[in-house]
Amino acid sequence: MEALQEIVSQVSQLPSFWHGAGSVTSDVLAAIARHASGRRIRHSLETGTGKSTLVLSHVSEEHTVFARDDRGQGDSLSRVQGSRLLRRESVTFVIGPTQRTLPLFDFGHPIDLAMLDGPHAYPFPELEYYFVYQHLAEGAILIVDDIHIPTIYNMFCVLREEEMFRLLEVVGNTAFFARTSVPLFDPISDGWELQQYNKRRFPVRDEMIPVTMLDRVKRVIPRPAKAVAKRFLEARSRAR
Numbered sequence: 001m002e003a004l005q006e007i008v009s010q011v012s013q014l015p016s017f018w019h020g021a022g023s024v025t026s027d028v029l030a031a032i033a034r035h036a037s038g039r040r041i042r043h044s045l046e047t048g049t050g051k052s053t054l055v056l057s058h059v060s061e062e063h064t065v066f067a068r069d070d071r072g073q074g075d076s077l078s079r080v081q082g083s084r085l086l087r088r089e090s091v092t093f094v095i096g097p098t099q100r101t102l103p104l105f106d107f108g109h110p111i112d113l114a115m116l117d118g119p120h121a122y123p124f125p126e127l128e129y130y131f132v133y134q135h136l137a138e139g140a141i142l143i144v145d146d147i148h149i150p151t152i153y154n155m156f157c158v159l160r161e162e163e164m165f166r167l168l169e170v171v172g173n174t175a176f177f178a179r180t181s182v183p184l185f186d187p188i189s190d191g192w193e194l195q196q197y198n199k200r201r202f203p204v205r206d207e208m209i210p211v212t213m214l215d216r217v218k219r220v221i222p223r224p225a226k227a228v229a230k231r232f233l234e235a236r237s238r239a240r
Contacts, residue, residue, distance in 0.1 A: 004058055008033050011054045011085055023051050024117075024145065024174065031171040033059060035141050036113055043109050047098050047118030047128050048145075049080045057087040060113065066094045066101050067118075099124060102131040110137035117145040125155050133164070134187045141168075142177040161196040 012026035024032075032052060036044075036059035044060040046053060049067040056063050067077050080086060081093070094101050098118040114132050116125065125144075136142060142165060147156040156175055160167045164185060165177040185191070192198050203211060 004033050004037060004055075007058050007085065008055055011051050014051060025172050028052075028145075028171050028174045029055050031169070031174070031176060032056065032115075032143065035143075035168065035176055036060070039112065039139060039141075041112045043111050044113040044115075045111055045132065046115040047102070047132075048076070048115075049093075050076050050117075052115060052117070052145075053080045053091070054083055054085045056113070056115070057091045060090060063091045064094060064105075065091060066096075066098045066105075068097055069095050098128055102128060105131075107135045111135045111140055112137055113141045113143070115143040115145065117143075120146060120149050120151055122151045122154075125152055129155060129159075130187065134184060136179045138179055138181050140179040142179065144175045144177070146173050147175050148173045158195075158197045161200070163196060 008026075008029050012029055014023075016023055029051060032055050036056070041060040043062050043064075044056060045064045045066065046056060047066045049065050053063075053065055065080075070076055071078055077093070077095075094105065111132065114136060116128050116132065118124065118128050133142070142159075144152065144156055144159065146152050147170070159165050159177060160175075162185075163182045164180055166180055168176040168178055170176070185195070193202070203209075205211075
């Protein structure tokens with residue numbers, strides 16, 4: 001652990017403008033090391049690359065980085081690959097836009113830690129999450145960076161109410177979740193009405209969206225009464 005703390009210290013001393021794509025803070029780097037050292041990290045992945053990659057290369061037995069070649073547009077990839085602080089033997093780089101590389105990637109094993117810090121425009125964060133969440137092992141750490149950006153914040157709001165995850169902490173603009181033992185939400189089905197975020201907000205209240213009288217009634221009926229009514233209607237339907 002002392003050796004890891006020394007790595008975090010050295011990475012933190014790199015200038016904030018070390019590359020042009022923006023860097024996580026020293027507090028976030030310390031939090032990454034703290035959460036990662038709490039369990040064995042056999043396989044991990046990261047979208048985007050930077051100082052976090054240097055730290056993760058020392059806590060993961062096999063770390064996969066999905067990143068664009070941004071030479072001349074931030075130079076994050078070349079800075080990471082050329083750093084003496086990178087433990088190269090533990091890292092594999094998958095070069096290209098994550099919108100193309102993640103759907104084609106053969107995971108082959110559960111992921112113990114994932115950090116999402118790729119493209120931030122809608123719907124790209126959700127796209128990354130979709131292809132990653134179904135491979136997270138129970139107890140895995142999911143790190144979501146830049147939650148102060150509205151598109152990322154939207155996803156953060158959904159995840160912190162998602163039963164598959166437990167919010168561990170928020171450090172600066174970075175959220176840390178743990179994968180719970182709740183069964184995987186089916187990635188090829190629907191079931192939107194089963195998710196807590198939707199349960200608590202349906203139907204949407206927006207002046208642009210018409211609300212029927214039935215919708216208004218649903219809002220005031222207690223959830224137990226709804227369940228009783230649903231069972232009654234199902235039993236009546238089967239009796240016909």
